[in-house]
Amino acid sequence: MNNHESLKPDIHKVLKKYDSKKDIIPALQDIQENFGFVSEENAESLAKKINSPLVDISGVVTFYNMFRLKPVGKYHIAICRGTACHVQNSEELLKYVEKKLKIKTGEITQDGRFSLEAVNCIGACAKAPAMMIHDKVYGQLTEKKIDAILDSMK
Numbered sequence: 430m431n432n433h434e435s436l437k438p439d440i441h442k443v444l445k446k447y448d449s450k451k452d453i454i455p456a457l458q459d460i461q462e463n464f465g466f467v468s469e470e471n472a473e474s475l476a477k478k479i480n481s482p483l484v485d486i487s488g489v490v491t492f493y494n495m496f497r498l499k500p501v502g503k504y505h506i507a508i509c510r511g512t513a514c515h516v517q518n519s520e521e522l523l524k525y526v527e528k529k530l531k532i533k534t535g536e537i538t539q540d541g542r543f544s545l546e547a548v549n550c551i552g553a554c555a556k557a558p559a560m561m562i563h564d565k566v567y568g569q570l571t572e573k574k575i576d577a578i579l580d581s582m583k
């Protein structure tokens with residue numbers, strides 16, 4: 430086992446405090462926080478832990494678009510496509526990032542460094558166009574600014 434693997438969270442520890450059907454949403458949030466996304470394997474572990482059919486878990490995961498089903502990169506870029514950002518050309522910026530990283534929205538770069546998604550308003554309209562990388566908001570974006578931000582993330 431390499432260092433990276435040994436640092437991986439233990440799903441049994443993550444799910445320890447959850448034991449009933451009403452825990453599905455908080456448990457899924459916890460899974461996503463720890464693993465970056467909800468894998469089928471972890472959804473199955475949750476189903477077992479709370480003694481519910483897997484279909485109940487899958488239903489919740491697909492209903493709420495806050496849950497991700499695919500792994501994210503080391504840097505997960507969420508470009509805002511809300512109205513305020515849209516009128517400030519966020520679509521062009523999204524296309525720019527796709528081209529720069531050679532991926533489509535929803536994908537992850539081959540080296541696992543970046544993943545990209547388009548999201549609704551992230552609450553930074555005054556700084557439109559804006560994006561988030563994990564918890565940090567970057568505003569008043571331009572192509573040049575995006576270059577500087579992404580190039581600094583190795």
Ligand code: FES
Nearest residue numbers: 509511514553554
């Ligand atoms: S619309 Fe983009 S931050 Fe609100």
